[in-house]
Amino acid sequence: MSEIVPLLEARNVTMRFGGVTAVDDVSLVLGEVELRCLIGPNGAGKSTFFKTLTGQLNPTEGRIKLRGQDVTGLLPNQIARLGVGIKTQIPNVFNGLTAYENVLVAAQRGRSAAMAKAMVEKTLARLRLEPVARRQVGQLAHGQRQWVEIATVLAQEPDLILLDEPAAGMTHEEVERTAELIKEINRTQALVVVEHDMQFIRMIAQTVTVFNQGKVLMEDHVDAVLADQRVRDVYIGKAAA
Amino acid sequence: MKFNSAWAGFIAVLIAGLVVLFAVPQIVSLFGIVQMTVFVAMAMYALSQGFLWGFGGIMCFGQASFLGLGAYAYAITAINLGDTSWGMLAGVAVPAIFALLLGYFMFYGRISDAYIGVITLTVSVILFQLINSTSGAQYHIGQAELGGFNGIPSVPTLNMPGDVSNVLSPTGIWYVSMALLIIVYALLRLALASRFGRVVVAIRENETRAMLLGYDARLYKLLSFTISAAIAGLAGCIYDNWGGFISPTIFGLAMSAEVIIFVLVGGLGTLIGPILGGVGLQYVMNLAGTQHKVDPNLGLGVVLVAFVLLVPQGVVPVIRDKAMQLFIRRGAKAARIQETSP
Numbered sequence: 297m298s299e300i301v302p303l304l305e306a307r308n309v310t311m312r313f314g315g316v317t318a319v320d321d322v323s324l325v326l327g328e329v330e331l332r333c334l335i336g337p338n339g340a341g342k343s344t345f346f347k348t349l350t351g352q353l354n355p356t357e358g359r360i361k362l363r364g365q366d367v368t369g370l371l372p373n374q375i376a377r378l379g380v381g382i383k384t385q386i387p388n389v390f391n392g393l394t395a396y397e398n399v400l401v402a403a404q405r406g407r408s409a410a411m412a413k414a415m416v417e418k419t420l421a422r423l424r425l426e427p428v429a430r431r432q433v434g435q436l437a438h439g440q441r442q443w444v445e446i447a448t449v450l451a452q453e454p455d456l457i458l459l460d461e462p463a464a465g466m467t468h469e470e471v472e473r474t475a476e477l478i479k480e481i482n483r484t485q486a487l488v489v490v491e492h493d494m495q496f497i498r499m500i501a502q503t504v505t506v507f508n509q510g511k512v513l514m515e516d517h518v519d520a521v522l523a524d525q526r527v528r529d530v531y532i533g534k535a536a537a
Numbered sequence: 538m539k540f541n542s543a544w545a546g547f548i549a550v551l552i553a554g555l556v557v558l559f560a561v562p563q564i565v566s567l568f569g570i571v572q573m574t575v576f577v578a579m580a581m582y583a584l585s586q587g588f589l590w591g592f593g594g595i596m597c598f599g600q601a602s603f604l605g606l607g608a609y610a611y612a613i614t615a616i617n618l619g620d621t622s623w624g625m626l627a628g629v630a631v632p633a634i635f636a637l638l639l640g641y642f643m644f645y646g647r648i649s650d651a652y653i654g655v656i657t658l659t660v661s662v663i664l665f666q667l668i669n670s671t672s673g674a675q676y677h678i679g680q681a682e683l684g685g686f687n688g689i690p691s692v693p694t695l696n697m698p699g700d701v702s703n704v705l706s707p708t709g710i711w712y713v714s715m716a717l718l719i720i721v722y723a724l725l726r727l728a729l730a731s732r733f734g735r736v737v738v739a740i741r742e743n744e745t746r747a748m749l750l751g752y753d754a755r756l757y758k759l760l761s762f763t764i765s766a767a768i769a770g771l772a773g774c775i776y777d778n779w780g781g782f783i784s785p786t787i788f789g790l791a792m793s794a795e796v797i798i799f800v801l802v803g804g805l806g807t808l809i810g811p812i813l814g815g816v817g818l819q820y821v822m823n824l825a826g827t828q829h830k831v832d833p834n835l836g837l838g839v840v841l842v843a844f845v846l847l848v849p850q851g852v853v854p855v856i857r858d859k860a861m862q863l864f865i866r867r868g869a870k871a872a873r874i875q876e877t878s879p
Contacts (some may be wrong), residue, residue: 350749376751388749390742401739402750404732448750 301364303328303486304349304456309358311344318344318346319355320510326456331482332498334490335520336507337530342490343385345507346458350382351375362456381454385490388440391434395425395444396535398433403447419451423477450481457481459489463496475499494522506530547726550809554719562708571779572823575681578775579815581721583799584766588725592734593743593761598654598771599661601694601792603632607770608783609668609683612692617679622698623697628774637759638764644755644762656835658793665788669729692777714775718812721768725808728764729859737761756763791834798841804851813853 304326311319319341325330334342339368347353349360351372359372362378369379390398394415403415420426423443428436433444442462449457459478471493478487478500491497497504501518508530514521521527561573561700586600610631633815639660655732674683683688695710697703705713728734740747740754747754777783803814818837825833832876848855 306637306866345772352745364600372745372748372754373751373753376749382749384745384749389744390739391747392742397735401659401747404735405751409732445746448746 307359309348309355311348312356317510322512326486330486331502332488333501340507341510342507345461346460379455381443381449381452382458383449387445389433390447391442394430395433396429398444399447399451403451407528412510415451419447423447439470457485457487461490463493471496555674556714565721571707574711574714574817576777577718578656578772578779579819580812581772582720582769583811583815585765586796587800589761589765591806592736594655597657599657599793602661602795603766603769604663604773605788606632606635606776607773608787611682611774611777612689613678615693616681618699620693621693625774629770632770633763633767636763640759644758661788661793665785667784676877690782692781692783694778694781710778716722722808742809802851806852807853810851810853
């Protein structure tokens with residue numbers, strides 16, 4: 297029997313910008329169809345770590361493997377084609393195009409025209425974006441633009457989905473829907489979710505990895521993490537104080 | 538609905554183009570036909586810039602490089618080989634290959650947008666200086682003397698493919714030029730409606746997102762740049778056929794600046810806008826050229842400033858939006874009437 301190859305394996309990833317070490321020797325292993333939450337104070341290096349996973353940044357040190365294949369140094373478009381999708385912290389959408397066109401650009405890759413169209417309609421329905429399908433995304437509310445971005449990611453059916461603050465700026469109702477959606481996606485795909493909203497984390501989380509000052513502070517079940525005094529100190533405690 | 542109205546517009550433009558194609562020789566004098574041919578050349582040139590800038594989001598400040606390379610490649614090939622069909626082929630291929638090489642280094646070298654403007658501008662200046670300094674019999678390509686600042690006189694005009702003795706009349710050249718404009722317009726429209734075109738526009742909107750969705754933005758930009766250069770080269774061939782003469786001023790800064798104004802005035806982000814902008818402004822400039830009080834370029838500058846201040850979207854988008862508003866208001870009114878009627 298060979299060893300089970302994890303979906304994502306980041307080993308000793310370090311990202312330095314001049315004298316600043318934004319990500320410091322981070323290792324993270326994610327299994328197939330796993331759901332992982334990343335939490336940590338602002339500037340802890342979560343988004344930078346995401347950027348090394350998607351190829352937007354080339355890590356200064358360390359290796360990143362997808363199902364055993366070394367992808368360190370590949371370009372974002374190459375990594376995307378290996379089945380990694382990301383919703384970035386600040387929505388990256390095609391503002392001048394309609395919601396429908398946004399999702400179509402994503403869905404058309406590797407599909408016939410008819411299949412792409414079917415996928416767009418399915419995805420828009422899944423995210424309840426049909427009412428705004430023909431509207432320019434630049435004119436939509438922040439929450440809706442985030443949904444459009446998530447729709448573009450889902451339309452490509454990636455095996456690994458990275459969500460950077462998917463609930464930011466959403467209403468309570470939208471947050472609950474996002475949590476439901478994440479659980480639904482997680483039935484077939486692996487996710488890594490960065491979030492600040494602790495209620496949201498409680499809704500979805502199983503395993504939580506805590507970042508602090510570019511390092512992994514701890515990694516455990518959500519209850520253990522939220523009960524941990526160190527986590528409270530660096531993050532929740534300060535926020536409450 | 539929007540899809541249908543877009544295609545209706547496309548068909549309408551094609552029909553209008555065909556009407557112009559066949560009507561002009563019937564109603565315009567021979568001198569007028571020759572003038573119209575240069576309008577077509579400028580429209581084609583503006584179309585090349587309008588596609589690259591308005592859809593590819595790439596601002597080329599030296600589009601005259603490709604216009605000039607096309608014109609010179611046509612002239613040199615036609616003089617050497619006799620048959621102008623090879624000239625047309627060279628006039629499209631040479632600028633396209635040049636753009637492919639230049640674009641490869643710019644886009645794969647991840648040069649930022651501002652520097653793409655600077656580099657393309659510089660390239661056009663270099664080409665101008667290079668061709669400008671080729672006076673003397675020692676500078677020749679085959680039988681074609683480059684002629685330096687004086688340029689190449691008596692460039693052969695189009696002949697029937699394969700039959701050098703059968704040279705087209707100005708009316709024949711008009712038919713070919715206008716037909717080419719219609720064909721290039723139609724091909725661009727179809728390309729933009731294809732999955733290739735969707736990705737090109739998506740990259741204009743957000744390059745990061747396009748990359749994160751698995752599209753190699755560098756490749757798509759390189760292809761748009763090359764297509765644009767090929768179209769500009771074709772415009773250069775038509776330009777040669779209008780005047781039968783080519784000089785280095787075609788590489789000049791004025792030519793690169795003019796086409797930007799054509800696109801801005803006509804409407805950035807449309808294809809028909811640059812065509813109308815090219816024709817309209819070239820017409821105005823020709824008129825201005827017949828009087829000797831004001832420099833035509835000064836007039837063009839005033840037009841640019843006026844448009845940037847008053848109609849920044851350009852003519853075609855403004856008309857389109859007004860028509861759309863009218864259409865929607867009428868539609869809403871009709872719906873209200875339907876609702877209230879028993």
